[in-house]
Amino acid sequence: MTGSGISIRQANPADLTVLSELIAASYATLDDGKYDSDQFRAALPFMSKANPVLVESGTYYLAQLDGRAAGCGGWSVPAPWTDVVEDGVGHIRHFATHPDFKRRGVASALLAHCLDEARGQGVKLMKCQSSLSGTPFYEAFGFRQIGRVMTSVAGNPLPAIEMELAL
Ligand SMILES: CC(C)(COP(=O)(O)OP(=O)(O)OC[C@H]1O[C@@H](n2cnc3c(N)ncnc32)[C@H](O)[C@@H]1OP(=O)(O)O)[C@@H](O)C(=O)NCCC(=O)NCCS
Numbered sequence: 001m002t003g004s005g006i007s008i009r010q011a012n013p014a015d016l017t018v019l020s021e022l023i024a025a026s027y028a029t030l031d032d033g034k035y036d037s038d039q040f041r042a043a044l045p046f047m048s049k050a051n052p053v054l055v056e057s058g059t060y061y062l063a064q065l066d067g068r069a070a071g072c073g074g075w076s077v078p079a080p081w082t083d084v085v086e087d088g089v090g091h092i093r094h095f096a097t098h099p100d101f102k103r104r105g106v107a108s109a110l111l112a113h114c115l116d117e118a119r120g121q122g123v124k125l126m127k128c129q130s131s132l133s134g135t136p137f138y139e140a141f142g143f144r145q146i147g148r149v150m151t152s153v154a155g156n157p158l159p160a161i162e163m164e165l166a167l
Helices: 013-027 037-047 106-120 135-139
Strands: 007-010 060-065 068-076 089-097 125-130 144-153 156-166
Touching (some): 007 106, 013 037, 013 060, 013 068, 013 089, 037 156, 089 106, 106 135, 125 135, 135 156
Parallel strands (some): 089 125
Antiparallel strands (some): 007 060, 068 089, 125 156, 144 156
16 A cells, blocks of 8 residues: 555456446546547447456556545556557556546556556556546656557547657
8 A cells, every 4th residue: 555545456357347437437527628529429438348358467457545446557568459569568558547536646556556567577668548638647657749649449439649658
């Protein structure tokens, strides 16, 4: 547990419902006018669910604060939605903080944990496809913006910001 009372543990399949509720609550706040509303509405149900493969991967984490599930996030070696693996490269995956716990350091605790772990496993470059509103959070950790990309959320196009951090 950190000094702020945040505890982090590996997620597991028994957490899928709690994680999906958390992610749905978080992502419902994501459309702050930066997205095309129709695109966002089409993609939202698909990105609001926990990804079972990620949850079972061993590098996806649940943060608890005040006895509640407050945030989640992880990292992977394969790039999101593909099996593409690049030597020394990792990818930040599916970060979300419940609206009740925003700006209390929850995602920071998770990201610090992920970066430490990835560094220990030989990752030299961490990549991230940030939501359009998530970039200030990653920039606070030194990630730099590479550019805008179009992702596909279960076949629904949605813009994201490609970011990276040398570890
Ligand atoms: C992005 C997100 C995960 C950040 O979670 P959080 O737990 O509130 O983040 P933290 O409290 O650890 O913030 C750490 C720092 O990041 C920056 N930051 C975080 N949210 C910010 C915001 N909305 N605007 C500007 N800076 C922000 C600040 O520098 C902050 O430090 P400070 O609070 O001392 O100023 C959260 O806002 C969220 O769930 N957003 C919706 C989903 C999303 O965009 N996920 C990322 C997908 S790639």
